Amino acid sequence: MAIVPLSEAVRELVRDGDVVALEGFTHLIPHAAGHEIVRQRKRDLTLVRMTPDVVYDQLIGMGCARKLVFSWGGNPGVGSLHRLRDAVEHGWPAPLELEEHSHAGMAAAYAAGAAHLPFGVLRGYRGGDLPARTRVARIACPFTGEELAAVPAHRPDVGIVHAQQADRRGNVQLWGIVGVQKEAVLASARSIVTVEEIVDELEPRPGGVVLPAWVVDAVCLAPGGAHPSYAHGFYERDNDFYLAWDAISRDRDRFRAWMQRHVLDTADVAEYHASLAAEAAAV
Amino acid sequence: MAIVPLSEAVRELVRDGDVVALEGFTHLIPHAAGHEIVRQRKRDLTLVRMTPDVVYDQLIGMGCARKLVFSWGGNPGVGSLHRLRDAVEHGWPAPLELEEHSHAGMAAAYAAGAAHLPFGVLRGYRGGDLPARTRVARIACPFTGEELAAVPAHRPDVGIVHAQQADRRGNVQLWGIVGVQKEAVLASARSIVTVEEIVDELEPRPGGVVLPAWVVDAVCLAPGGAHPSYAHGFYERDNDFYLAWDAISRDRDRFRAWMQRHVLDTADVAEYHASLAAEAAAV
């Protein structure tokens, strides 16, 4: 593990064509890392994520993705992801292959990946049209004969998550809603963790999940790096942004202009926040 | 969930012939509950436990068990469990059927039980003589063809654990080394939790595992109920006791006398501790 700038981590650990999982279930979504992937114009990524919300809408709209592996692709509490829809419905800016799962299937696939098993087992994918459209197999219990579903394990090339803290040795702690982040990191061949702050010593927290330094490849300081998602104990969810995103993302030109101004024309998460603040002040 | 005396919980929830899991990995071993099972002379139990240490040595020696499902049966850091050995080697006080697993297999079986799956999958039970002596099957990954092991899920009739705290509504919190206790409770049809104290409100702890009241059948106040095991934050492991147990348990008569004096002739965990204290004072 090394504590490095985010730009360096993305440059060295994310390669064109990689299978990349940015995780964070509503909470601690690694937006700063997503922006850096956009800035470095990574291409042909297979993006894995249970809930590809705004972070993947941006990556898809900017043409970074070839395929999406997901279970729920909406703007939470708001509605559609217009860039995701445009890619699927109209192939803009590029066609997007879909591999669609249920939440339970995605969670089992990550857990299997973390456990270094080739598949996860669940009582799911029974009936309906989803099983025919995704990667799932039936498997019989060798003791009872019951038929269950098997999903292939997620083993991303790179897992990326955001956390509240790391210590100087690179041990990471996150708390609050911890989602599937531990599994995403442990299932991945390489991993990047962006953090709100680097402290001398981690203080154990109720509900804290600790990732030891030796399972993480790069720790990057990125305060505010979850915005518009939130970091429990640091800042709240920017609900207004999610609502505003609906209008920004609805129009291709407006989306591109927004990404140019706030992501491509900024160097890092600090400039991104300054850019948003400047825009807000100008209104 | 109801907060009831331990004697009542054991009377109503543990039945002769039941499959019973008392869990606690070195830490928080539910000895008070084990003693109550001895006092009530429960019979023909199938005892499930990863590490059947002193608590099961006592139950086996007192004739409560018909079968043992386990992965490591020793006195940790000391040596043999003499009552377990006597039952297996000489059928005293009764023959004991064994179903033997590895730790990984036991953990996967509990996790499968908690997840309401009929089996758990692991990369294990490869080679050696154990697979032929236990309940395990081979299962092929439907995607890669890799052969893995399947273990039947543990679904005990009763799961019994010890925890530091419950609140007045019966929500339970344990912390420190949390072992397989959550899985043991969730895998079981019925459950009993003994606790060090009952508080108005649980204060979330680092590393705390919470069992909501509605997944527990009975919460019983049993301060000191883990002795000679320990309760993190309450009292330490009685290492001297584990050493002393070697001599006590080596001899059938001495074992029986000890159990008579400190368990059968005591009514509850308070009297058990008083009895131990009286003996120590008399030395």
Add this chain to the structure above:
Amino acid sequence: MSRDGGYTADEMMAVEAARRLRDGAVCFVGIGLPSLAANLARRTHAPGCVLVYESGTIGAKPSMLPLSIGDGELAETADAVVSVPEMFAYWLQGGRIDVGFLGAAQIDRHGNLNSTVIGPYEAPAVRLPGGGGAPEIALGVRDVFVMLRHSPRAFVSRLDFTTSLGDNVRVVVTDLGLLEPVDGELTLVAVHPGVSVEQVRAATGWDLRIACDLRETEPPTQAELEALRALRTKGAR
């Protein structure tokens, strides 16, 4: 959407759904109307109702309506916060949830739901968010409550895609009334005050069965409306 008596159709839906929750029920709650209904129940007749959000919060007690299923207040007020894999494995699949709320873009007469696509899967007219937790919620909880606004586009004779099965659907609460399965087919069992059977038929894309003992739901009480609006003014936007 305002109606006679000073309440909206959404408020009527939320109130009626809330009434169906028994005290102590463990509910798997999605965002939006289901969350509103479950939180209302907890603040009125069912204070012991346990709210479980798929983000991993068990026993959440939000003071205001969360905008997302992962709002910070859910974690802060929960009895326990677990990982998402644990939530789906030990809690939902573990059979510990009594009631699950589902919404959808389309429903058929058997309570099957579509939240995946409008049009063909490979070339959809509208790509919807997808199933999320719905496929396993639909079969993993004892009772499924569906909340869906009535329209011929939503209540269809044939789904474009079957995302989740209707086997455990016990009630569909709409802005017009209540449907329950009778002999395997959703049947109109109640209309909200002021709603006619013809209105409901017109808003349903199949030949809707009407219960012979069709009843009218009770309008929201003042207490229900106040509790509901307190939740919304604090939280909704």
Add this chain to the structure above:
Amino acid sequence: MSRDGGYTADEMMAVEAARRLRDGAVCFVGIGLPSLAANLARRTHAPGCVLVYESGTIGAKPSMLPLSIGDGELAETADAVVSVPEMFAYWLQGGRIDVGFLGAAQIDRHGNLNSTVIGPYEAPAVRLPGGGGAPEIALGVRDVFVMLRHSPRAFVSRLDFTTSLGDNVRVVVTDLGLLEPVDGELTLVAVHPGVSVEQVRAATGWDLRIACDLRETEPPTQAELEALRALRTKGAR
């Protein structure tokens, strides 16, 4: 067990095993001699050595030698404490452990171990504790270190029961010397100071191969002994 030079055979074993641990190695540690060796390494040349106990404690830094693998100090000083199912699934099976220590009652020339029974399984002369974590540790870590006192009863030509396989055994540290696999068979590669090859042969139940470049181990240094004894006086009994 005291020897010339003022150290015991167990101390020699612990010191020699500790020396094999590289700094930064992630070690799955059992109780007793393995725990002593790993803790010694962490206090001498390998301060970055990560101790993982199967009780779920990752990165434990005990100040004294724990009597059990679940002592409270392990949890208090750990970087992370995880559940036992997670330990075996995500950490051991996940392939994150470099070195695993194993002990046993019997070992054969291939490094296979028996910790299950002496005598037939159904009617054992001695019922041993059983495999515990060993079967999956033996195949799930990169390097297995075995620590075992030398005797013909322990070093047998045929195991009464094969509890774990020897595929990944890299070294067997005994009170007499070191054995390493050479062409698939454990071979004596070093003797401890003052030990003769004949002594080792006599304590081995098969015709032991001797490495042509047999060497003698270095006796414990003063620093090693002091660190070791500091651990033991504080913790051991």
